[in-house]
Amino acid sequence: MPKDGPDASYPLIPHNFLALPHDQSALESSRVAIIPVPYDSTTSFRSGSRDGPEAMITASYGLEDYDFELELDVSEIGIHTTGAIEPHMAGPGPMTERIKSVVGDYLTMGKTIGLLGGEHSITIGSVQAHVETYPDLSVLYLDAHADLRNEYMGTPYGHASAARRAYECCPIALAGIRSMCQEEHDFIRENNIPVWYWDPNSLNSSWESILDILSGSVYVSVDLDVLDPALMPAVGTPEPGGLAWHQLVSLLGKVAESRRIVGFDVCELAPADGPPACSYTAAKLVYKLVAYACGNKNQPS
Numbered sequence: 233m234p235k236d237g238p239d240a241s242y243p244l245i246p247h248n249f250l251a252l253p254h255d256q257s258a259l260e261s262s263r264v265a266i267i268p269v270p271y272d273s274t275t276s277f278r279s280g281s282r283d284g285p286e287a288m289i290t291a292s293y294g295l296e297d298y299d300f301e302l303e304l305d306v307s308e309i310g311i312h313t314t315g316a317i318e319p320h321m322a323g324p325g326p327m328t329e330r331i332k333s334v335v336g337d338y339l340t341m342g343k344t345i346g347l348l349g350g351e352h353s354i355t356i357g358s359v360q361a362h363v364e365t366y367p368d369l370s371v372l373y374l375d376a377h378a379d380l381r382n383e384y385m386g387t388p389y390g391h392a393s394a395a396r397r398a399y400e401c402c403p404i405a406l407a408g409i410r411s412m413c414q415e416e417h418d419f420i421r422e423n424n425i426p427v428w429y430w431d432p433n434s435l436n437s438s439w440e441s442i443l444d445i446l447s448g449s450v451y452v453s454v455d456l457d458v459l460d461p462a463l464m465p466a467v468g469t470p471e472p473g474g475l476a477w478h479q480l481v482s483l484l485g486k487v488a489e490s491r492r493i494v495g496f497d498v499c500e501l502a503p504a505d506g507p508p509a510c511s512y513t514a515a516k517l518v519y520k521l522v523a524y525a526c527g528n529k530n531q532p533s
């Protein structure tokens with residue numbers, strides 16, 4: 233008969249990001265709080281990102297804890313995985329408030345927050361909470377789409393308006409963009425919003441100008457459709473073109489060299505729309521963001 237509670241003699245896999253044992257995943261001792269947000273209620277094309285957080289957590293069991301690029305054992309940072317935020321069925325406005333309140337509570341505890349989406353609207357409440365803790369915050373918004381509509385399908389808090397709401401809180405730079413409507417194109421021009429449009433020649437000179445507008449404290453928001461759909465088909469709204477894996481990671485590495493990554497989210501994984509490799513890719517991106525946020529030895533303090 234198994235005893236109650238953990239017992240080293242039974243090989244039980246801890247259900248948390250990286251499957252960490254208690255001493256590396258307890259809330260009190262962890263520097264990072266990973267918050268699953270299984271929410272896709274404003275999705276307009278294909279839903280399914282509500283299954284993203286679970287798929288990333290399960291895939292993370294297979295990741296190597298040691299990051300040889302940073303010469304760092306990521307598990308030693310201490311990563312606590314919280315319970316999932318329950319979707320608010322009164323609509324995306326109340327859901328935004330709920331996310332802001334949960335993220336704010338963990339920020340008050342001094343944690344670095346990583347959200348697992350869920351659709352991209354979850355970024356709004358998270359950025360609102362982060363600005364209160366980091367008044368000098370700026371946002372690096374990686375997405376195939378501009379998400380700058382003032383409202384869409386009757387709500388200003390949906391996935392198509394996430395960058396617009398973030399822009400109202402703090403400076404924002406968009407990167408990897410390759411699709412937008414005219415309203416968004418006009419808004420970018422009228423407000424001089426820095427955009428690095430996806431370029432098949434990779435990180436060209438215009439990328440550096442995006443980096444310039446980022447403040448010392450950066451929130452990184454990733455819609456996985458910023459990646460090439462050949463690599464990441466498991467997204468609700470795939471767009472041709474897009475970044476390769478090493479381009480995305482080296483871009484984040486460049487940011488971490490000169491800025492402090494204070495929080496992040498990884499959104500829009502719809503695991504049923506692609507092969508299992510997509511969930512591993514998404515989980516590895518979360519892991520790299522944890523490493524860049526908390527483990528970069530060259531990071532400015």
Ligand SMILES: [Mn+2]
Pocket residue numbers: 375376377455457458469
């Ligand atoms: Mn997108």
